[in-house]
Each structure stands twice: as C-alpha cells, then as structure tokens.
Amino acid sequence: MLEIRNVVKQFGKNVTAVSDVSLTLERGVVGLIGHNGAGKTTLMQMIATLMRPSSGQIVFDGVDIVKKPDHMRRRLGFLPQDFGVYPNLSALEFMQYFAALKGVRDPARIRYLLELVNLHDKADRPAAAFSGGMRRRLGIAQALLNDPEILVVDEPTAGLDPEERLRFRNLLADLGFNKLVIISTHIVSDVETIAGQLAIMNKGSLVVCDTPEAILNHARGRVWAASVEAADYDALRARVHVLHAQRQGQTVALRITHGQSPCAGAQLVEPSLEEALMAQRQALQEAA
Structure with a gap:
C-alpha cells in the first residue's frame, strides 16, 4: 500500500506545485490526470524519491520513504516522460547496462523483458534508431528489471501513433494485475479503459479520487x-x-x-x- 499524507511541495516562497494532497493507493492501475502544470509530474517525482516534499509524508508498506528513500528505490520502476537512450548501444546492451546498475545478474531476465515488450527480435539493433513507441517499450523493460512492486510512468503515450498507444496501454493494463501502476497523463483516453482508480489534479490540488464508474455516475x-x-x-x-x-x-x-x-x-x-x-x-x- 502507498499512502500520500498531506503532501505539499513549494518552490521558493510563492509557487506551490502540490498543495496538501492525500491519497491511498492499492495494487492495480491508477490514472493521475490533469492539465500540464497541474502538479502531476512533481507528485510522481516525489513518489519516485527524486524530489523531497516540503511537508507531509509518503509511506510505502509502513515506511516513510521521505526519511528512508532506499526502501522505495529497491522496489520501484520508473519511466520518466523524457526517456533517452545511448546512441552507441543496442537494445540488449542498453538493458545489460541498466541491469548492472540495478544489480540484476540474470541474463534470462533481460531476454524475458525484451520479449514481454515485443522487442526480442530487435535486441541487436541500435536503440537510437528505434521509433518513439519502441523507445517507450524499451523504457518499460528497463523499469521492470528489478521486478518492482510499484511502476510509475509519466506521460507514457506522448508522441506515439494510435497503434503504439494501444499496444502500450495493453501492456500497462497487464502489468497492473500484479503491481501498483501509476500513470500520469493529460489524455483521458490513455487510462479510461484500464484504470481502476482515477486521481484528478488541478492547480496542485487533488480534485477527486474515485473509480471511473463513480465519476460517470456523478456526471449523469x-x-x-x-x-x-x-x-x-x-x-x-x-x-x-x-x-x-x-x-x-x-x-x-x-x-x-x-x-x-x-x-x-x-x-x-x-x-x-x-x-x-x-x-x-x-x-x-x-x-x-
């Protein structure tokens, strides 16, 4: 279980990017929705321990990860919006490099993940030559190397064509059966068919957190x-x-x-x- 308790993030004296957000998230796919500038990326970076909140707590399995970030980092997979690849590495070499960084020493794990994201037949191709969708799938593969319990994905379909967007959504939906998958997006169609819970942000605040069906009921x-x-x-x-x-x-x-x-x-x-x-x-x- 991931609990976000009264989290605030301020930049300087006058800019509040996240304002008193509280959430409790269980296993499954959660859509974090809001316009650009709503505070989604800032909140996700705090969950990923890349940024510390100004106040409040983020608790994972009873441990405050603001005070003990390593507790989260060992069990986290993260795909940022801007995911780059090294120009001289093949997809396989890219995965081997990140596996070494994460302490993963099982070559079969790398092959399995490349097959999971449908890149096994392109493992020896330079990753820099991949399409945007292929790079995003490679990014998911590297995020899954350590078999994380939480997968955080920021704007996963930005710049993808409709076919790649559908393939990517299906992959994230499958992963949500066994993990907590948090997807940040401003495109509602990215999550409407796969998310069991939607958290809506506006101007740094949490507007609503509910199931898609409950949100539809309120609007009827x-x-x-x-x-x-x-x-x-x-x-x-x-x-x-x-x-x-x-x-x-x-x-x-x-x-x-x-x-x-x-x-x-x-x-x-x-x-x-x-x-x-x-x-x-x-x-x-x-x-x-």
Missing part, C-alpha cells in the same frame, strides 16, 4: 446535447459550459455540462469519461 444528469441556431451560439456559450461544438450548416450541435436544461430542446445524454471529468470540475467551480 449534468451533460446535455442540443442544437441551436448559429446566431444564438455566442450568447449560449457565454452563460453555460460548452464541452463540444460542431457547426452543421446554419445550426451548431452542442454537448453542454449544466445543472439544468441549458436551452430549449436540450436532451440529457450519457457522458463520456472525459465529459464526466469536465462536468465534475464545473460542478465544483459552481459550488465554490
């Missing part, structure tokens, strides 16, 4: 579909939160989040997870 009754005349669109947009708008001739087809019917002819619809998250954020703003 707040998402509407409507069609309005193009001439009326600007006035409507000024008083309600428009999720999507598509012009269709002289009319505009809309998806809107609002506590009550936003206009004549509006119909309640089943929200997508992305719409549910936006609806929940809007509801919190209205309540503030």
